[in-house]
Every structure is written in structure tokens, then in C-alpha cells.
Amino acid sequence: MKAAVLTAPERIETVDDWPEPVPAPGEVIVEVGGVGLCGTDLAVFHGKRTAPATPWVMGHEGFGRVVSTGADAPDHLVGRQVVVEPNYACLKCADCLTGLTSACPHRAIVGLNSPGVLAERVAVPAPFVHTVPDGLSGADLACAEPYTVARAAVRRSGVTDRDRCLVVGAGAQGLLLCLILSRLGLTPVVSEPHPERLARAVRLGAVADDGRSGFTFVFESSGHAPALRPAVDRADPGATVVLVGLNAERLPLTTDDVVRRQLVLRGSMIYDHPGDFTAALAELPAARPGAVTEARFPLARAQEAFAGAAARAGKTWIDLAGSDHA
Ligand SMILES: [Zn+2]
Ligand SMILES: [Zn+2]
Incomplete structure (x- = not known):
């Protein structure tokens, strides 16, 4: 499948032979519709933060559709449009148990210490995909995560x-x-x-x-x-x-x-699972955060999307589906 991978600082390649994700128990496979780019991604792109490995799949502000599930993941999610909550807290430590999942020391941070979502398909733990209301544009969905922040x-x-x-x-x-x-x-x-x-x-x-x-x-x-x-x-x-x-x-x-x-x-650091995400997503049809986007690129032009993002006044996002998902 296709994926946008960082191969060196300031160098992203869109490859078409990236391995398909295999869902672990409790995970779902999301066919990615689009991914927003933010300052954290740009820090990795520009080499100010180090990717754990190269090539490295970039991106964390993703949405898409659930296409299959691993063992012990809920079947009712299949076919649903979802936004990924890209900070997988352990939900077991003292911070998580008090509700401050944003402080979880075991947190998997998508795109930073855990592979990103700029690929045609990704595996996500089921508790960290959230179904979204119908009728939202791709730009709105690409902004759902930063809106939640x-x-x-x-x-x-x-x-x-x-x-x-x-x-x-x-x-x-x-x-x-x-x-x-x-x-x-x-x-x-x-x-x-x-x-x-x-x-x-x-x-x-x-x-x-x-x-x-x-x-x-x-x-x-x-x-x-x-x-x-x-x-x-x-x-x-x-x-x-x-x-x-x-x-x-x-x-x-x-x-x-x-x-x-x-x-x-x-x-204030990101958001706490799951209440901040579910409350934010319910507001999207009225709030329409896609208004903060400026530029949309196909996956094949990921390099151009990243290289120019810091200079654009509005947010950049990558559209993997090639339509506006309206
Ligand atoms: Zn972000
Ligand atoms: Zn935790």
C-alpha cells in the first residue's frame, strides 16, 4: 500500500510498497481519508525532533473509515467514519485512573514514538477511534484532533x-x-x-x-x-x-x-480520554473547524505539503481519498 515516509530530515517519499497493517487483538483497521499537518509533524520533518527510525510514517491528525477489525474489537465499527485519537494512553496507570490520560507516562504518541497515519491503511486500538457525525467535510475532519486540543x-x-x-x-x-x-x-x-x-x-x-x-x-x-x-x-x-x-x-x-x-x-497538554474527544466531535457540525485550513495535497505530493506548511497562513492537510468527503 501507499504511505508517506520520512527518509531523512526534510525528505518525505510517497512509497507504494509499505506493508499492510495487521490488527493486533483489540485493534481496528482504518482506511485513511485524510491527515492534517501540525507543528509537531513539522518539527520531525525539519529534524528538530528525531524520528525513532527511518523510513518513518508521518502524521497524527487522521480520519477515515473502519474497514476491518482484529480479534476482540467491536464489529459495529466496520463501515463507520471515524477520527483517530492519536495518543494511546495505557488507561491503567495512576494518571489514567484519575482521568488525566494526557499525563500517562506510557502513552503511545502517533507519529512520534508510534508510527503515524499517513498511509492508506493503519491499525488503531478500538478505544481510540471515535465515530463522527455525517455531513462533515474532509477539512473539518482533518481539524478534529487539533480542535479537540x-x-x-x-x-x-x-x-x-x-x-x-x-x-x-x-x-x-x-x-x-x-x-x-x-x-x-x-x-x-x-x-x-x-x-x-x-x-x-x-x-x-x-x-x-x-x-x-x-x-x-x-x-x-x-x-x-x-x-x-x-x-x-x-x-x-x-x-x-x-x-x-x-x-x-x-x-x-x-x-x-x-x-x-x-x-x-x-x-494545557492535548486532551483527556475519552471525554474531550467525544465532546469535541459532537460540536464539529456547528463549529466547522475546517475553516482554519488553507491547502490540500494528495498523498503523492506529501513532500511539497510538508516543505511549504510552515509558511502557509492556514493549516495544510493531505487528502488520501481525493474528494472532499462532504
Ligand atoms: Zn497536531
Ligand atoms: Zn496511563
């Missing part, structure tokens, strides 16, 4: 419809945060230097940053270290600063900054 950040933040929100960064996560906050009845202010990304955020219900302060919630989505300090400085005393973007640099903050202004710093 953004929605979990909003859920964990405790923001209410009376809050004043600043969103820092309008990459895919920033855009999805703007979409979700707007749907809550808020008008988020968005700070983004790239004019096309800013325009996209405004189309999703945000207003452009004009330098005002007075925010009760700040969502930092850029993961760009120099953006953090100004973001914190815009927060009101007592405000919550939600950190979604990842960065390994030390924070340019002192405890004085946090204690005197009584800020709450809240990190």
Missing part, C-alpha cells in the same frame, strides 16, 4: 462568557482558540504579526490587538519564547495565563511577576 485548553482554563480574552498567536491552535472562544459568545483579541493569519482570526470572530490591556484570560498558543513575557504583562491582576504552545527555553518570568499580580499559570 484547543477545546481542552478552553475547558481546563475555566473561562466564562464574562471574561476578556487575549489569544497570542494565530497558527492553527490560535485560530481554533479564536473559533471556540467566539462560539462561547466572547470576542477574543488576537495578537499575531503575520497579516494573513491575523485576517483569518478576524474572520473567525476575533478582533486585532490594539495594545489595550485588561485581560482576565491570556491564551499563549505561539510557543515562541519572546511572545510570552508581553503576553503575561497584558494580563490583569488575578488573571489566568493558559500556556498551550510548547517551548524548551526558560521562561522570562520571576516569581515576583506571578505572586504580586496573583496570576494563575495553567499549562
